[in-house]
Amino acid sequence: MREKTIDYVLRATWMAVAKMYNEEAGKQGSTMATGFVLLNIDPEDGTPSTSLGPKMGMEATSLSRTLKTMENKGLISRQRNPEDGRSVLIQLTDFGKEMREYSKGVVLKFDEKVKENISDVDLKTFIEVANTIIDLISNRKIY
Template sequence: MRKEETVDYHIKVVWHAISRMYNQGGAMKGITASSGFVLLNIDQDEGTPATKIAPLLGMESRSLTRMLKTMEETGLIYRERDTEDKRSVRIYLTEAGKKQRDFSRKAVIFFNDKVREAVSPKKLEAFFDVMTTIDNVIEENKNLDQKIQLIENE
């Protein structure tokens, strides 16, 4: 099977193009695509538990920890102990973080509007259905990495 015939090849190529686009646009504002997505997933009023952010973005918690540290150092977020559950930490946006979040939101809306202008609603619906199915395949095969290792040993 050629790489152009694989599902993951197309997803990866397009995701890298999207990420590059957001990184280039965010560079002038001092944020990355990843930090922009983190900002978009922090509740502006209530904050968000740190443990909830990684699953929302499909990230490893180690990667998120490093990113949150950088975002805190650059003044986009701050952390506070949860008033109800002292074991939990909530992430809040600073004023600078709120401005960057607004910029990120506008960038995402702009890009999605452009895609919706170019792709019919029927095709978008089919795309979302396919992506949901792919995600379900991944979820149903959580031990896929172990299965791949077994294939390698055959």
């Protein structure tokens, strides 16, 4: 039964990808979540902390914990947002920019290897199917 459900295939695939990313991040003393946040922070202008969670689909508590860890490791700094004094800009430190490039390389290598092993047609179909599933869920067309 489990091999026949779409849910199982999606979950098993994502768990394998997450494990792979965590193993790679671990080589640098990091995590997949940290790499994901690094990739979503504008390396030049920073990113308002309030826009990071929705942008990445992360819960506020998980994001706060991850940002605190990143700050303690010297990857980010928090600055007052000059355009909105009520919010905080998350800025990458030099070390954060270096780790962002590492994370970017890991993601690009994954993409490259997948593209080497899956035809353009199959990859296009996969993306269309995934987008349809996202649309069905987002627009509450399932439940």
